[in-house]
Amino acid sequence: MKSPICDMLGIEFPLLAFSHCRDVVAAVSRAGGFGVFGATAHSPETVEQELRWIDEHVGGKPYGIDVLVPENMATAGEHPTWQELAARVPQQHRDFTAEVLAEAGVELIVEPRPADEPQPFDPDNALRVLDVAFRHPIKLIANALGVPPPEMIEMGRSHSVPVAALVGAKEHAIRQVKAGIDILVAQGTEAGGHCGEVSTLVLVPEVLQAIKPIREVPVLAAGGIMNGRQMAACMALGAAGAWTGSVWLATVESETSEIFREKMIEASSRDAVRVRSRTGKPARQLRSTWTEAWERSPNSPRALPMPLMSLISRDAFKSIERSAAAGNPKARDMVSYFVGQGVGLIENIRSAGQVVQEFKQDFLEAAERLNGLLEE
Numbered sequence: 606m607k608s609p610i611c612d613m614l615g616i617e618f619p620l621l622a623f624s625h626c627r628d629v630v631a632a633v634s635r636a637g638g639f640g641v642f643g644a645t646a647h648s649p650e651t652v653e654q655e656l657r658w659i660d661e662h663v664g665g666k667p668y669g670i671d672v673l674v675p676e677n678m679a680t681a682g683e684h685p686t687w688q689e690l691a692a693r694v695p696q697q698h699r700d701f702t703a704e705v706l707a708e709a710g711v712e713l714i715v716e717p718r719p720a721d722e723p724q725p726f727d728p729d730n731a732l733r734v735l736d737v738a739f740r741h742p743i744k745l746i747a748n749a750l751g752v753p754p755p756e757m758i759e760m761g762r763s764h765s766v767p768v769a770a771l772v773g774a775k776e777h778a779i780r781q782v783k784a785g786i787d788i789l790v791a792q793g794t795e796a797g798g799h800c801g802e803v804s805t806l807v808l809v810p811e812v813l814q815a816i817k818p819i820r821e822v823p824v825l826a827a828g829g830i831m832n833g834r835q836m837a838a839c840m841a842l843g844a845a846g847a848w849t850g851s852v853w854l855a856t857v858e859s860e861t862s863e864i865f866r867e868k869m870i871e872a873s874s875r876d877a878v879r880v881r882s883r884t885g886k887p888a889r890q891l892r893s894t895w896t897e898a899w900e901r902s903p904n905s906p907r908a909l910p911m912p913l914m915s916l917i918s919r920d921a922f923k924s925i926e927r928s929a930a931a932g933n934p935k936a937r938d939m940v941s942y943f944v945g946q947g948v949g950l951i952e953n954i955r956s957a958g959q960v961v962q963e964f965k966q967d968f969l970e971a972a973e974r975l976n977g978l979l980e981e
């Protein structure tokens with residue numbers, strides 16, 4: 606396909622797949638798309654292992670890496686360890702967590718952390734992870750939640766690797782283009798994970814229009830794209846391709862649990878709610894008794910700001926998944942994970958390669974349908 610993204614990334618079909626799962630990344634790239642490995646929760650050591658595995662399984666095809674360096678965080682300018690930060694979690698929030706889990710019969714197991722483990726979303730850790738990543742044949746680095754630090758843009762430049770940034774508003778797109786990024790991901794509110802308030806259908810043309818007078822960079826559409834028909838619609842809007850996340854959660858390769866897969870198939874698009882109760886920033890995830898308790902319960906102390914909320918939610922969700930897998934129905938009700946409104950379109954679990962092939966097929970049929978409308 607002729608798209609600036611295909612030329613920039615060396616791919617045949619401009620379908621990008623964000624995933625925290627190395628198997629999905631390798632499978633998508635092998636099938637002609639472009640896998641992007643979400644490395645936020647990794648250390649330099651673990652990312653080295655993951656990327657080495659991808660190199661061995663990607664069949665020489667290109668792939669990228671995504672880190673998350675938030676511009677605004679409660680600990681901006683500091684670099685506390687996980688343990689130091691844990692001391693700042695208010696007792697009220699610990700008590701509420703214990704109460705919510707106890708009500709569901711879930712035992713909270715707090716994972717011991719090494720003394721030097723950095724805080725969640727630590728910017729210096731992200732740069733160290735990128736240092737390791739550049740020892741591998743990565744073809745893209747991406748960042749979310751703000752303008753990447755200048756060091757990141759410089760790293761991309763010096764290795765001739767394009768730098769992408771996720772944005773949820775045109776104002777953010779303008780700042781990113783001025784800062785020097787190479788690719789924009791215009792991510793609508795439909796998206797799984799952290800997102801803004803503007804829908805993909807409005808955001809994509811709005812971003813294209815806003816950056817035109819400054820510098821025209823390729824814009825990938827994201828948010829709610831689960832099939833090739835939607836991808837074609839976004840490219841009709843002017844997008845250079847699609848950036849996707851949720852659709853890969855419903856693949857055999859993905860990191861999701863059996864229970865979460867069942868819940869995705871049961872869910873409608875209205876079950877994907879944009880709430881703070883996992884990371885402290887608004888992020889779209891599956892509604893569950895956990896999200897309801899933090900958002901609606903009269904006793905809720907409300908979510909802590911990023912990165913503090915992750916100190917509560919990471920152990921809580923591991924404990925919830927463990928208990929649900931052991932057959933606790935109330936824990937099952939509490940199971941949740943980031944997922945977008947496109948969850949309403951999930952009907953079954955397929956292989957990642959099959960998803961890529963069906964995207965191509967659906968894209969072609971959509972393009973032919975439009976062409977057919979113009980024929981006499």
Ligand SMILES: Cc1cc2nc3c(=O)[nH]c(=O)nc-3n(C[C@H](O)[C@H](O)[C@H](O)COP(=O)(O)O)c2cc1C
Pocket residue numbers: 623643644645671672673747748749771792795796797798799827828829830848849850851852942943944945946947
């Ligand atoms: C489970 C999950 C985790 C995500 N984590 C990140 C992340 O760490 N960094 C990031 O840039 N985007 C993250 N995202 C957002 C994706 O990069 C992507 O923009 C989004 O999934 C697109 O919308 P869709 O989910 O409707 O396809 C995540 C999305 C999901 C579903």
